[in-house]
Amino acid sequence: MPIVPGTHVLYTIQPGDTLYGIANRTGASLQDLIRQNALYPPITESDLIFPGWAVLIRLPGMTEHSAVLHQVAPGDTLYRIAERYSVGLDMLAALNRLEQPDILSVAQLIYIPAIVYEIEEGDTLYRISRRFGIPLTELMRANRSRPGLSPDVIFPGYRLILPLPSSTNIVVFQPLPGSRIRSGQPLVGAARAFEANVLYQVRDAANRVVVREQPVTASEGAPAFGRFETELRFNQPPSAPTGTLLVYTRSPRDGSIQDLVEVPVLF
Incomplete structure (x- = not known):
């Protein structure tokens, strides 16, 4: 690529x-x-x-x-x-x-x-x-x-x-869109998030959950933008060759997903 x-x-x-x-x-x-x-x-x-x-x-x-x-x-x-x-x-x-x-x-x-x-x-x-x-x-x-x-x-x-994939308050630097990922892959980005709490998960094209929803803490919370970095640890192997990394926050009021960023990935 x-x-x-x-x-x-x-x-x-x-x-x-x-x-x-x-x-x-x-x-x-x-x-x-x-x-x-x-x-x-x-x-x-x-x-x-x-x-x-x-x-x-x-x-x-x-x-x-x-x-x-x-x-x-x-x-x-x-x-x-x-x-x-x-x-x-x-x-x-x-x-x-x-x-x-x-x-x-x-x-x-x-x-x-x-x-x-x-x-x-x-x-x-x-x-x-x-x-x-x-x-x-x-x-x-x-x-x-x-x-x-x-x-x-x-x-x-x-x-x-x-x-790069982004929403109003989140941008994902790694993995790059369209790249191949494996367990241990770095996830790096920046976000403006309530209490610096950012969430992520990975699903394959068959909607199988490869990485369950996990939190990562940004270096600063809203109203500032903070950098976040972690590793994607697979919970189960993918059942399809392609998938999506989802990075987002949840509303502190009702738990709904906000600022969703979707990154297409390969396995």
Whole structure:
């Protein structure tokens, strides 16, 4: 599964920019920049780019920790950035430790809870959205203004931004959607939860409970967002090759499930 490690930055082309200048400024490979954004015929003439296009740039020498960053462009607001990547506004502010979320600086880097996927031969956007549990509308919105992307035609080598599974108050960092899990698999995320209490379980595609509902305590309780981390310990083996990790909270009043995040997984 071609999830690409490393740090990627989404940059909006400005008047006067050239591909060579962008590559030289960021240290990125010019050929990789062209291939990963489909900056070639029939999408565009060789070396021709336009202000307002968004290009994904992989920064060199940063493979140890994977991250997706959005470089603030003129006119950007945190609300617009959060809407683009289908993440809650408060969550995005908390993940970036923004004390004044209403004030952003041009060229400021905003961390986005997302991964980068490189398209392979035979891929379609519909299949990618199904595999990673991301609505096609959200996938397209996260990659809007990018050349070389349409619902009908995609190119091998093109890199897509895929938002991580989240709700208003919970985001799951690990396991990655569509990945294979086993007993002992780390579960990592962040949540804004009453008394810092987060719950999780795993069910296979036949609705067999593989991991019974278990609690994990976040590092901070509401109104703050806290990090949580534990291990998924299987209570019984799965009876199907696919399933779903469910992460959520329960209402302190009636016990109903709230802020449900569903992560598709393989066994």
